[in-house]
Amino acid sequence: MSSWWRHIGNIIFSLLSPRREVCLLCKQLTSLERGQLGLCYTCYTRIPWIRKVICLSCGRGEYCPDCRRKPHTYFAKSRSAVRYDETMKELLARYKYRGDERLKVVFGQMLVHAFQQLRLDRATSSARQVREVITYVPVSEQRMQERGFNQAEQMARELGRRVELPVIRLLNRSKHTAKQSFKKRSERIDDLAHVFEFDTTELGKIIEYGEAIIIYIVDDVYTTGSTMNQCAMVLKEEMSIPVEICGLTWAR
Numbered sequence: 001m002s003s004w005w006r007h008i009g010n011i012i013f014s015l016l017s018p019r020r021e022v023c024l025l026c027k028q029l030t031s032l033e034r035g036q037l038g039l040c041y042t043c044y045t046r047i048p049w050i051r052k053v054i055c056l057s058c059g060r061g062e063y064c065p066d067c068r069r070k071p072h073t074y075f076a077k078s079r080s081a082v083r084y085d086e087t088m089k090e091l092l093a094r095y096k097y098r099g100d101e102r103l104k105v106v107f108g109q110m111l112v113h114a115f116q117q118l119r120l121d122r123a124t125s126s127a128r129q130v131r132e133v134i135t136y137v138p139v140s141e142q143r144m145q146e147r148g149f150n151q152a153e154q155m156a157r158e159l160g161r162r163v164e165l166p167v168i169r170l171l172n173r174s175k176h177t178a179k180q181s182f183k184k185r186s187e188r189i190d191d192l193a194h195v196f197e198f199d200t201t202e203l204g205k206i207i208e209y210g211e212a213i214i215i216y217i218v219d220d221v222y223t224t225g226s227t228m229n230q231c232a233m234v235l236k237e238e239m240s241i242p243v244e245i246c247g248l249t250w251a252r
């Protein structure tokens with residue numbers, strides 16, 4: 001058989017056989033199905049999607065003592081795609097700390113689920129058309145240099161592309177905070193005061209809207225809600241037009 005025919009044969013064979021690729025989570029070679037986010041069947045079925053929202057404030061899929069003791073939030077509500085369990089921690093670690101940037105596509109796609117949850121609520125509460133923009137929780141300069149990317153920004157851009165909404169930088173992180181996970185709840189909240197600043201660089205893109213807008217703030221994980229609340233506070237106070245703030249996080 002000539003090499004040309006062998007080449008054609010290979011193309012036909014690869015078109016007919018299922019795609020075999022490495023699962024982005026467990027790294028095993030597997031045949032990937034469409035709609036499985038680049039994960040093998042086993043890993044895909046382990047995703048703990050939040051399908052029924054119990055806490056209407058933060059979007060948790062179970063009883064939520066955090067929101068009960070919180071007196072006021074600057075955001076109207078927040079929704080998340082998944083529950084932050086061990087599998088999801090592993091997935092995020094792969095992306096965030098081991099720098100597997102291919103995963104941003106997976107995270108962006110998963111965020112669409114959280115976005116749909118928010119839209120679902122709005123469709124039932126008011127039919128009014130409102131302009132919407134997406135922004136994200138910023139990281140400090142130092143963190144940006146260590147990691148090379150801001151996972152929240154990447155997720156926001158992936159989401160924006162999918163739901164066809166503009167993504168705009170509206171916040172800066174003014175001082176570097178030590179890793180949140182090593183701290184007590186009270187320390188975290190104090191630490192975050194005055195960390196975020198309004199960034200006016202891209203403001204011109206939305207100020208022309210002239211009317212009330214909804215701003216979605218994207219972050220990877222909603223833990224205590226204090227990051228989301230601080231960011232929402234800055235936007236509420238600094239924007240010259242009426243804004244409604246909603247949180248969109250990948251995990252809760």
Ligand SMILES: [Zn+2]
Binds near residue numbers: 024025026041042044
């Ligand atoms: Zn897998």
Ligand SMILES: [Zn+2]
Binds near residue numbers: 059060066
């Ligand atoms: Zn809650």
